Amino acid sequence: MPRYKLTVEYDGTPYAGWQRQADEPSVQAVIEEAAHRLCGTNPVLFGAGRTDSGVHATGQVAHIDLPKAYAGGTVRDALNAHMRDEPVVILSAEEVGADFDARFSARKRWYRYRIFNRRAPAAILRGKVWWVSKLLDTEAMHEAAQVLAGTHDFTTFRSTHCQAKNPIRTLEKLEVVRANGEEIHIVAMAQSFLHNQIRSFAGTLKLVGEGRWTATDVSEALKAKDRTACGPVAPPYGLYLTAIEYTNEPKRTLPPYPAKD
Amino acid sequence: MPRYKLTVEYDGTPYAGWQRQADEPSVQAVIEEAAHRLCGTNPVLFGAGRTDSGVHATGQVAHIDLPKAYAGGTVRDALNAHMRDEPVVILSAEEVGADFDARFSARKRWYRYRIFNRRAPAAILRGKVWWVSKLLDTEAMHEAAQVLAGTHDFTTFRSTHCQAKNPIRTLEKLEVVRANGEEIHIVAMAQSFLHNQIRSFAGTLKLVGEGRWTATDVSEALKAKDRTACGPVAPPYGLYLTAIEYTNEPKRTLPPYPAKD
Structure with a gap:
């Protein structure tokens, strides 16, 4: 077959x-x-x-x-x-x-979390982004995200329902960037993720963007290895699975009209 | 008040x-x-x-x-x-x-018609764009659009339900551009439009993009001043009213956080 x-x-x-x-x-x-x-x-x-x-x-x-x-x-x-x-x-x-x-066979999983950061809510993008009305400090979020990058026990940042035996993961990339004018994107890549891991990152990094948490607070939450140390979990509708990479196959953007068609 | x-x-x-x-x-x-x-x-x-x-x-x-x-x-x-x-x-x-x-008081009305032009339909943008699966020739569409720009009797390109007494309008701008990778946008600006005028343009210009109509066909349809000479009317969900300009007030993009707040 x-x-x-x-x-x-x-x-x-x-x-x-x-x-x-x-x-x-x-x-x-x-x-x-x-x-x-x-x-x-x-x-x-x-x-x-x-x-x-x-x-x-x-x-x-x-x-x-x-x-x-x-x-x-x-x-x-x-x-x-x-x-x-x-x-x-x-x-x-x-x-x-x-x-x-x-x-x-998957070697790299890419996700993108879309925060919609303007004073007024989203109408056209309703249900496709997480609206946060307070202006966020993207640079502070990116800096705090680097505390999470690398190999760690991510017990703090996984759902209590997570079924993975091992809470250790290697987060190869966690970047926070301005996008599309009014959006902030959190780009995450790892071979595999824990349940609710990226939404836990997004909710926590939002606290940093608002100035309520510092990178040090994020570091302490990570070290606590305690789910209750996590910030709020961001809603699902801002999260996108954007790409999967396999061995010897680079990440790519699919052309709208594949050459073989 | x-x-x-x-x-x-x-x-x-x-x-x-x-x-x-x-x-x-x-x-x-x-x-x-x-x-x-x-x-x-x-x-x-x-x-x-x-x-x-x-x-x-x-x-x-x-x-x-x-x-x-x-x-x-x-x-x-x-x-x-x-x-x-x-x-x-x-x-x-x-x-x-x-x-x-x-x-x-409105002096310029700006509209944008979003065509989603790839082999596969839209999932994320479903209901927000008009999916056209055949690869369209954007340059031919833009060239044909210039036939419509200017002051004309647009009887061909208005709904039979249009209540305007006068079918003559001055189309100050009608441009066809590639956007967002997989989209083609038709940008239209005039002081006022007739009922279904932009959707009639979009449906007709799609025929040009597919190679089924030429700019000459569009010119003849315009000159016919006959609703039955129009191409199909494009669906409403691809159309966006994007800006209104008033006297002595330039078109502007609203900042996400107005300075006065």
Whole structure:
């Protein structure tokens, strides 16, 4: 059975998250249903990142085995046609080897947290950004973020429901940048993250941006290895899974019209 | 009664349009209700552009007379607090003279039509852009747009429901540009527009971008002064009212934190 690597964009608002649930809509179920309508069988989808309810993606990656071979462009267009009523889109589909595993082969996961920082709330971007009305100090946030970069026990910054056995992770990048005029983006990259880790970072760094916390407070919270030392957890709707990198494959921006089409 | 100039951003999706309707939600009614909750009376709002159902705005302007004087920032924040459940936001409120009329004093109206031009549909921007899957020739569209710029009888490019007595308008600017990587924007500016005029331009210029129409075809459609010569009307959800200019007042981008606050 040929295996396909799918790159997926979705608006997480109407879903209980990436992963299939018994009673609630999920991104995985939407794509699996489209695949069922394409090929008649019930293929199972494996995603690189199991995003939470309300979290968005512009570069989620998943793999799926289909019962027969199709051209990549056919898989992409057919799945998109079957999903036209849902805010889930296949950006690209390409045949890969049977040793490709979207989840376990992933080497770098990139996330972006979008803070909307102006006096007035968001109307057009409502549900796509976290509105913070007080002017934030981006440089102070970036400086404090560097306390978190590197290899640490991130017990403070993970959900009490996190199921990972090991709370130690290597955060390869955590940058805070101004973007799109009125936004502040927190860009995070690691091989893997703990549950709610980036939203915990975002809520904590917002306190720094407001001048309520210093980089030293962040350092002490990290060292405490205590969930109650964390700042508030930022809402899910500001978070985007933007890219997954695999071994020997650089991060890339997908062209709107792939050359092979 | 002091008069206030309001600059307004809204997501047009849930509304029957700007103008108050008997039985359907409208942007005007949302803001008037917020003003009622602020001051107890029933102030009437006058908008510069009566946008259609589903059309968005990032720079609509309206005026309203309130029964007592408030600081501009207070009007903005109080109205926003009362509208927190609606995708309608006051970007700024400033006291103006009694001779300021948002509609009749307006000298230049700016609109932007957003085409989302990639192979895969929009997920994150669903409902905020018009998805066109075929790669469009932006330069050909821009060239054909210049046929429409200037003073013409725009009978071909207005709705049969348009109530304006005179179909002649002076289109001061009609530009087609690539934007945000995957988008094509049609930027239009005139003192006033006819009903559905920009959406008629967008649908017609899309035919040019696809290579189905030439600039000559557009010229002939214009000269025909016949509604049936128009291309298809583009959907409302790609259209944004972006700015209104008044006499002796240059177009400006509102800063996220006005200096006077």
